[in-house]
Amino acid sequence: MSDKPTRERLGSLLIELLEGAAFVFAEVSDDKPWAEGDLLCARLVLEHGERVELALCVPGELARTLAANLLALEPESEEAKTSAGDAVGELANMIAGTLAVEMFGADVVCKIGVPRVAPETGVEHDGHFGRARTRVSLRTEDGHRVDASLSDVATEADSLP
Amino acid sequence: MSYRVLIVDDSAVVRHMVSRALSISGIETSSVLEAGNGQEALDILRKTWVDIVFADINMPVMTGAELLETMAREGMLATTPVVIVSSEHGEKRAQEMKQMGARAYLVKPFRPEAIKQVCGEILRPGKETPHE
Numbered sequence: 001m002s003d004k005p006t007r008e009r010l011g012s013l014l015i016e017l018l019e020g021a022a023f024v025f026a027e028v029s030d031d032k033p034w035a036e037g038d039l040l041c042a043r044l045v046l047e048h049g050e051r052v053e054l055a056l057c058v059p060g061e062l063a064r065t066l067a068a069n070l071l072a073l074e075p076e077s078e079e080a081k082t083s084a085g086d087a088v089g090e091l092a093n094m095i096a097g098t099l100a101v102e103m104f105g106a107d108v109v110c111k112i113g114v115p116r117v118a119p120e121t122g123v124e125h126d127g128h129f130g131r132a133r134t135r136v137s138l139r140t141e142d143g144h145r146v147d148a149s150l151s152d153v154a155t156e157a158d159s160l161p
Numbered sequence: 162m163s164y165r166v167l168i169v170d171d172s173a174v175v176r177h178m179v180s181r182a183l184s185i186s187g188i189e190t191s192s193v194l195e196a197g198n199g200q201e202a203l204d205i206l207r208k209t210w211v212d213i214v215f216a217d218i219n220m221p222v223m224t225g226a227e228l229l230e231t232m233a234r235e236g237m238l239a240t241t242p243v244v245i246v247s248s249e250h251g252e253k254r255a256q257e258m259k260q261m262g263a264r265a266y267l268v269k270p271f272r273p274e275a276i277k278q279v280c281g282e283i284l285r286p287g288k289e290t291p292h293e
Contacts, residue, residue, distance in 0.1 A: 017270070020270060021269075021270035067174060070174055070177075070178060071174060071177050071178070071181070072181060083173060083174050083177075086172050086173055086174040087174050089172065090172050090174050090175055090248075090269075093172075093219075093248045093269075094248045094269050094270060096248060097247065097248030097249045097250050097268065097269070098248075098250055100249065100250070100251065101250040101251050105251075106250065106251045106252045106253065107251070107252065107253050108251065108253060109251060109253050109254050109257060110249075110251065112219055112248070112249060113219070114171065114219055114220070114221060
């Protein structure tokens with residue numbers, strides 16, 4: 001069994017990563033329902049005996065800022081727009097790399113899936129987020145919300161009679 | 162001296178980050194080639210001399226581990242240094258990659274200084290054959 005990260009740990013990890021890799025400053029906030037808007041969500045599965053899905057969701061505008069900061073571009077640039085999903089996926093990948101060690105240990109090789117990034121509506125996201133085992137919301141200094149969550153995913157063994 | 166570098170990652174953002182880190186760290190490059198997975202990297206390596214490869218592990222089509230295995234089996238490619246650039250922090254994974262032939266293991270996110278140090282260790286003058 002893995003060591004389950006707490007909401008506080010997931011939040012602090014996300015804050016450190018946003019700050020260190022993308023120069024975006026944020027703090028933990030209340031997870032009220034999303035207002036409608038375009039969200040980009042990256043989802044990937046960590047697997048070592050059990051399967052856990054990590055989700056990272058941000059508004060489209062913030063995704064473009066993240067891409068711009070990672071690539072040292074202007075947020076309005078075409079490349080920042082086209083790289084927005086890639087940037088969110090890569091940040092999810094970086095969180096997963098740290099979580100895998102904290103959950104399963106440094107002496108095992110945990111399988112980390114390739115991030116799937118897709119737009120979601122606020123309603124769709126709230127449905128997933130509300131059911132997550134561990135979830136945390138951040139608010140950036142520009143007022144953007146960032147959500148991260150961990151959900152248990154059934155393994156093939158779970159479905160055996 | 163300038164080097165021909167190949168960056169292998171399915172994320173264009175990471176390829177750009179590695180390329181930028183190389184530039185910031187003062188590593189002179191004659192060209193920076195890019196591949197989206199291990200297979201694309203092999204296609205380039207079989208046609209073009211490359212001084213150093215930076216490769217991710219988790220990629221579609223062909224992973225970084227499969228790329229290392231294939232390079233080790235192909236005489237000319239076996240000596241091309243590969244640096245793994247991954248978000249995976251586990252010590253066991255790093256050891257596994259080094260046993261498969263990786264010369265160094267960098268964890269994302271990384272600072273340009275880390276790239277500079279790795280390149281300094283691997284591409285010391287006289288150790289490889291750089292392109293003038």
